[in-house]
Amino acid sequence: MTTLSNWTGILLAAGRGRRFDPLGHEDKLLQILPGGASVACQSAANLRAVTSQMSVVVRADNTRLLQVLHQAAYPTLRCQNADEGMAASLTAALQSTTASTGWIIALADMPFVQQQTISLVLQALQDGADIVVPVYQGKRGHPVGFSRHHLPELLTLRGDQGARRLLQQYPVCEIAVDDPGILQDIDLPGDLNAYLP
Template sequence: MTIPANWTGILLAAGRGRRFDPLGDEDKLRQILPGGSSVACHSAAQLQAVLPDLCVVVRPDNQQLIRQLQQNDYPVLVCSQADDGMASSLTAALLQTKDSAGWIVALADMPFVQQTTIALVLQALRNGADIVVPVFEGRRGHPVGFSRRHLPELLCLTGDQGARQLLQKYPVLEVVVNDPGILQDIDEPADLQAYLHKT
């Protein structure tokens, strides 16, 4: 049996971000960061810099985000079941990229993750680990890496828990990183403003 050589980055960008804007008018993933990129595009750039094979999952009614991503040449996968929960978006991406050696799953609302962190997770997977998480100051964060060994169970996930249950069920290699970005997501406008004031 031939083992695939390529590893894929999956960026989950299909959530509605109700805590950022309950009315849904201001998508947090489309907010512009100081460098001129949107939150989602910056997250995609960080992931693609390490993993050229990239899949960005979006929901069908977020046409502005789809255009934003496509204008920057990021490969978009529209998931019609995205509102069923994070697992539906993840499953759609896995089915689209099921010939990969494994995956690094990142969240689009976490644009502050460093490329070096993603590279360390990838290296651990290449060295034989089946599940890899980065750790900063004793806390696990994102993105999370999976080898293809876990594909059958990943495809069975449901709801909004993502792959958390696999991290509880199987051995996990923790990679210590000097990267607070693995813990920093943009949930509310204050999270974005706090970052903008630092730059």
């Protein structure tokens, strides 16, 4: 079995969150959840609990978020071209971790994903699946796991679609989970208190 250290968690935290605050004054990833952690730090904690290697991809000019993550000892990667879309952040992280056996790709604005769900995604990858997606009540969610088999194609992604094309093009191992958090992101201020993990 592949050791845990060969698998890398990637937390995408480089978006601008314009729906949360169209004026750009409030960073949704720095908002405090009912449990006391910021959105980004809670998402990072969930991922780090399962993967011993991780990288949080942050917009290079988001100094406040970089500082908060640094203070919490989460490894960060500054993405200079994050405004080109989610794929730019993802490929930046992949390029810096090409020696990994595979990746669990999570979104920083989804802090309610249960650690058990992330563990199940990892287990499916370790058992030989090339693409793994958790499913709650028939709906696919996050995080998504990829083995290095798909690295060449992942590195060619562009724009804001992320890896959606690969999920449509190749066989996907779906893991049924009792975790509504895989579908719950923070888009609006009310989402901060709408769900408790």
